[in-house]
Amino acid sequence: VEALGPDDVATAAARIAGRVRRTPVLTVGAGALGPDLPLHLKLDQLQPTGSFKVRGATNLLAGSDVPEAGVVAASGGNFGLAVAWAARELGHRATIVLPASAPASKRDPLAALDASVEVVDGQYADALARADELVAATGALRAHAYDAPLVVAGQGTVAREFRDQVVDLDTIVVAVGGGGLVAGVCAAVQDRVRVVAVETERCPTLAGALAAGGPVDVEVGGVAVSALGARRLGDHAWAARDHLDVALTVTDDAVVDAQRRLWEACRLRAEPAGATALAAVTSGAYVPADGEVVGVVVCGANG
């Protein structure tokens, strides 16, 4: 696939404006979260349904011809919530396929969003296989959680906004699962902002792809698996790799510690994936230079 660029993200931003929130940035003073530098937190867990995923889901549905059969999405949870929400907003039917491992915090709210829900044994990759069967059988729109161009461009709007809000931003630190978010961030900022991609050691799709010279299946588990637990990095993330400045992993313990710091210092709740990017900074895995203006995307708060 070809990497997306700023125009794709600008189009997405115009399409979703007024439908999803322009989330606030909280600037936290040096030391408050640990590291001795101010940190700019982009609070995208404040989106409807509690994650950034409504950006991509809304861009996909508003930018596609959605058939009568509606849309089908496989999801560890947050993308399913986002697609169900966007479909309801836009008047379409939604079917969400979840792995049995999806937590109740991501499964239960689907009922209130009028989505049809199917639960399959296994992990995200198993749900994706079932979703593709449903698409083939019904002709519904396929909503891939991290590798559809409209989804990736939609996720990139978080970085476009972030740059508007913090004009001297040097660096965006962002979590990676299947890589739709990081691919969108790269599309938005290209080489004008340094992009630091962070995943947990237990969900190493990007590390696996970098080691193998291309996306490969990896084993996934640990605290962030319901959000970062794609089995394989997406082709868009791989195509964006030249814009990645740093790719690193953090431990599950570092993530839990970052969640605790966010709560204690800011009374902000994040799910493990939502605190994974922050964990890179609080654990010292990423050490900013003197004076570096660092932005961290807080991307989800379900479970």
Ligand SMILES: Cc1ncc(COP(=O)(O)O)c(C=O)c1O
């Ligand atoms: C809260 C949260 N953060 C990060 C991600 C990772 O996004 P991507 O799969 O686009 O890398 C997800 C994906 O489900 C998520 O729910």
